Amino acid sequence: MSKPRLSVVVTRRLPEQVEARMGELFDVTLRDSDSPMTRTQLADAMKHADILVPTITDVIDAGLIAQAGERLKLIANYGAGVDHIDVATARQRGILVSNTPGVLTDDTADMVMALILAVTRRIPEGLAIMQKGDWEGWSPRGLLGGRVGGRRLGIIGMGHIGQAVAKRAAAFGMQVHYHNRRRLHAGVEDALGARYWESLDQMVARMDVISINCPSTPSTFHLLNARRLKLLKPDAVVVNTARGDVIDENALTRMLRAGEIAGAGLDVYEGDVSNPRLRELDNVVLLPHMGSATREGRMEMGEKVIINIKTFDDGHRPPDLVIPSML
Incomplete structure (x- = not known):
């Protein structure tokens, strides 16, 4: 008997190819709009999901982490920076945090x-x-x-x-x-x-x-x-x-x-x-925070997120695990 698929909640719209691949591998909940989740929506997602895939617009602080359900075991951040996530509190709750370094x-x-x-x-x-x-035309000055x-x-x-x-x-x-x-x-x-x-x-x-x-x-x-x-x-x-x-x-x-x-x-x-x-x-x-805004970069970020989740699902340490001492 095959094990049940992981419940994954994605907080923002990702490239179509990334969303499609996630849908093939996991029981994924995607956003219909590209607006950030409210704090209430984030709290609800963290109560019921195995994996949360947030972005830089989602502040995952100690208060939200305290509301997380027992199922939540990995926050697979879509992005390299994790200053919006209380990594230390997450680890204390037994929740791993991964990111997507190097691709941008x-x-x-x-x-x-x-x-x-x-x-x-x-x-x-x-x-x-x-x-x-x-x-009005070229001018020396x-x-x-x-x-x-x-x-x-x-x-x-x-x-x-x-x-x-x-x-x-x-x-x-x-x-x-x-x-x-x-x-x-x-x-x-x-x-x-x-x-x-x-x-x-x-x-x-x-x-x-x-x-x-x-x-x-x-x-x-x-x-x-x-x-x-x-x-x-x-x-x-x-x-x-x-x-x-x-x-x-x-x-x-x-x-x-x-x-x-x-x-x-x-x-x-x-x-x-x-x-x-x-x-x-x-x-x-x-500029409107476009430093990472290339099609290639956003695709590679999605691929890293998927690899981190898949590796975790296979019982191994995510390759891009964030440790509080690294910060």
């Missing part, structure tokens, strides 16, 4: 370079002029931006994404610098042509561009706070494709409005909601 490295690094170019070369301003039909080659790039967080950014930046002729919890092996530094700064304060004070590529943890909350932002050069640019709460967004907004920082390119925001005051500024490029 190149996609996110590409977006970092896109934002650097967009801000320094004033691409959105040019696009807006063309779309409004206001272009029109929409002057800055050359990327030769600029000093300071990468905060030199994991897989940070290193991928470093490789791309070097190809554009940028000088690569970085700050990280742990210094990279000398061979890796040499291959990337990257200089390590133990002091984040000293690094940010000397950079032309800052790229944030570190995870969201208690130690990185407002890592770029008001004091540290004031160390930046007036012509510096800040790019964030990691997590919004790494920057004190209110302090950043004040400094951008006052001209104390030259510009910013943001794909993430505090509270996942863009600041209306930022939308008013010409020196800021805002």
Whole structure:
């Protein structure tokens, strides 16, 4: 007699191929709309499912985990970041947490370079002029931006994404610098042509561009706070494709409005909601959290989720198991 299929609840719409494959393997409950689940809906799903497949929009805190039913044994996150999940409390309840690391490295690094170019070369301003039909022809002084080659790039967080950014930046002729919890092996530094700064304060004070590529943890909350932002050069640019709460967004907004920082390119925001005051500024490029938005990346994320669930169902440790000590 074959064992019953796992009950899997998916909190958001996923690529059709991923949903179809899940339907073949599991007793899956899919969303009809692409809106996030309410807290009540999440609590109900966690009471009755064996597996929950949430996304970054689902805050799985201790309160929700306390309401989980005895059946829930795995939270298979669709995404690499797990700062929206109380992993420690889940483990205390005997609930494993997995994620989908590694598949979005190149996609996110590409977006970092896109934002650097967009801000320094004033691409959105040019696009807006063309779309409004206001272009009156080429001018020697029109929409002057800055050359990327030769600029000093300071990468905060030199994991897989940070290193991928470093490789791309070097190809554009940028000088690569970085700050990280742990210094990279000398061979890796040499291959990337990257200089390590133990002091984040000293690094940010000397950079032309800052790229944030570190995870969201208690130690990185407002890592770029008001004091540290004031160390930046007036012509510096800040790019964030990691997590919004790494920057004190209110302090950043004040400094951008006052001209104390030259510009910013943001794909993430505090509270996942863009600041209306930022939308008013010409020196800021805002994107709707599209760093991972490639068809290939979203498919690979789904494949990892399925592998994690299937491996768990076979009685083995999910390959992408998240352990609290890793965070």
